[in-house]
Amino acid sequence: MTTALSVRGLEKSFGPADARKTAVDRLSFELNQGDVLGFLGPNGAGKSTTMKMICGFLAPDAGTAEICGHDILTDPIAAKSVIGYLPEGAPAYPDMTVLAFLDFIGAVRGFDGAARRERVKVAMAKTRLEEVAHQPIETLSKGFKRRVGLAQALLHDPPVLILDEPTDGLDPNQKFEVRKLIKEMAATKAIVISTHILEEVDAVCTRAVIIARGRIVADGTPDALRGRAPSGSLDDVFREVTANA
Amino acid sequence: MRNIWLVTARELKAYFATPLAYIFIVIFLILAGAMTFFVGGWMSRGQADLQPFFTFHPWLYLFLVPALSMRLWAEERRTGTIELFLTLPVTMTQAVVGKYLAAWIFTGIALALTFPLWITVNQLGNPDNGVIIASYIGSLLMAGAFLAVGSMISATTKNQVIAFVVTTAVLFVFTLAGSNVVLDAIRAFLPATVVDIVAGFGFLTHFQSIARGVIDLRDAIFFASVIVLALAANALIVDLKKAE
Numbered sequence: 215m216t217t218a219l220s221v222r223g224l225e226k227s228f229g230p231a232d233a234r235k236t237a238v239d240r241l242s243f244e245l246n247q248g249d250v251l252g253f254l255g256p257n258g259a260g261k262s263t264t265m266k267m268i269c270g271f272l273a274p275d276a277g278t279a280e281i282c283g284h285d286i287l288t289d290p291i292a293a294k295s296v297i298g299y300l301p302e303g304a305p306a307y308p309d310m311t312v313l314a315f316l317d318f319i320g321a322v323r324g325f326d327g328a329a330r331r332e333r334v335k336v337a338m339a340k341t342r343l344e345e346v347a348h349q350p351i352e353t354l355s356k357g358f359k360r361r362v363g364l365a366q367a368l369l370h371d372p373p374v375l376i377l378d379e380p381t382d383g384l385d386p387n388q389k390f391e392v393r394k395l396i397k398e399m400a401a402t403k404a405i406v407i408s409t410h411i412l413e414e415v416d417a418v419c420t421r422a423v424i425i426a427r428g429r430i431v432a433d434g435t436p437d438a439l440r441g442r443a444p445s446g447s448l449d450d451v452f453r454e455v456t457a458n459a
Numbered sequence: 460m461r462n463i464w465l466v467t468a469r470e471l472k473a474y475f476a477t478p479l480a481y482i483f484i485v486i487f488l489i490l491a492g493a494m495t496f497f498v499g500g501w502m503s504r505g506q507a508d509l510q511p512f513f514t515f516h517p518w519l520y521l522f523l524v525p526a527l528s529m530r531l532w533a534e535e536r537r538t539g540t541i542e543l544f545l546t547l548p549v550t551m552t553q554a555v556v557g558k559y560l561a562a563w564i565f566t567g568i569a570l571a572l573t574f575p576l577w578i579t580v581n582q583l584g585n586p587d588n589g590v591i592i593a594s595y596i597g598s599l600l601m602a603g604a605f606l607a608v609g610s611m612i613s614a615t616t617k618n619q620v621i622a623f624v625v626t627t628a629v630l631f632v633f634t635l636a637g638s639n640v641v642l643d644a645i646r647a648f649l650p651a652t653v654v655d656i657v658a659g660f661g662f663l664t665h666f667q668s669i670a671r672g673v674i675d676l677r678d679a680i681f682f683a684s685v686i687v688l689a690l691a692a693n694a695l696i697v698d699l700k701k702a703e
Contacts, residue, residue: 270546291548305540322462441504
């Protein structure tokens with residue numbers, strides 16, 4: 215079986231030539247089906263930039279990502295069609311209704327007729343969006359908007375899910391629902407979740423990677439990481455490894 | 460083709476989701492009518508044709524096309540949906556062409572709604588309908604060139620108002636490039652070849668024969684080249700600026 219997601223030596227820097235700031239610095243990791251990777255790091259560590267490169271939004275300065283064997287640089291359309299991506303802030307077209315928006319995503323993802331209606335229905339059921347189906351997205355609360363973003367990402371049942379802060383802005387009940395949903399899907403997918411909520415790692419992740427200044431500073435199961443601090447607290451490990459970077 | 464059409468359909472629906480579409484069409488029709496009757500003296504000149512109507516199209520497009528093109532990419536960048544849009548399995552060409560076509564089809568709808576003038580002129584006399592059809596096609600082609608430039612400029616900013624103002628300014632220069640207003644100003648310090656090249660870019664110059672119902676192949680090629688070049692630049696700009 216091919217690796218679901220293989221990130222190899224990704225590099226990205228921003229800014230003018232005389233003051234380049236490195237956002238992502240030779241980042242590599244691999245992920246198999248069934249893995250839920252918690253992607254941790256302080257704000258500005260390069261989490262979102264990495265995800266944008268994996269999903270083909272940003273072109274890396276060096277390195278590449280392979281999704282189910284499709285290189286995002288040389289075969290972007292095939293790679294993009296096996297990824298479900300929730301961008302940071304869950305952007306969606308504000309003037310469309312939830313139903314129209316998901317129908318558009320379904321169409322672009324290649325579904326037609328009854329199959330498309332079924333996909334949209336299932337995605338809305340999974341993310342509990344039925345009650346707002348006919349509301350324009352701009353009128354929705356933050357929690358609903360986030361769920362629209364999630365529904366859009368998993369509509370085509372992709373083998374790889376890249377979720378940038380999926381629970382940001384949700385209330386505790388909604389967070390619980392989203393984590394439950396991620397756990398339900400985990401067995402059949404490879405999932406990357408960026409977050410700075412450490413409890414989330416314990417709740418859903420099988421593996422955690424901590425990055426700081428674009429580099430991996432810790433990588434292991436949540437339990438293994440916890441073992442690195444005498445207190446056994448993930449918070450302490452996080453502070454320790456990111457402070458020295 | 461499927462993806463282009465999906466993008467176009469979504470974009471067209473977005474036009475009609477806000478009052479913009481209806482306001483645009485109403486103002487376009489009012490202005491087109493007013494200019495034909497009052498400025499163009501359509502009634503008093505005693506000829507059954509639509510030349511006074513078509514003559515003013517470049518000036519109408521100058522202010523109305525930027526209102527259509529300004530949101531195409533600026534809105535996408537402002538709301539962040541560009542990240543969603545460009546990570547879907549859609550190529551850059553499909554994205555750029557799809558959006559552009561929506562604006563062009565919309566303009567076509569507005570233009571088609573001027574049909575009462577055509578009916579009227581046929582009631583009043585015996586116009587050359589071939590000339591009128593040619594003029595409509597030419598006008599739509601010119602609108603397409605205006606829109607392509609507008610779409611390209613929309614990709615450079617997140618702010619629709621900036622996109623509107625810059626597009627109007629650029630289109631104004633393009634429109635007048637062949638006229639003496641611009642040519643006299645640059646003739647003083649630029650060599651004759653450059654002046655000729657600038658003159659060749661005048662939309663007005665290229666539209667003059669179209670307004671009379673003559674679609675010269677050179678004029679058609681000119682507008683088609685503007686469309687292709689502007690959209691190619693549009694794709695490059697989107698690619699360069701999307702991260703900001």
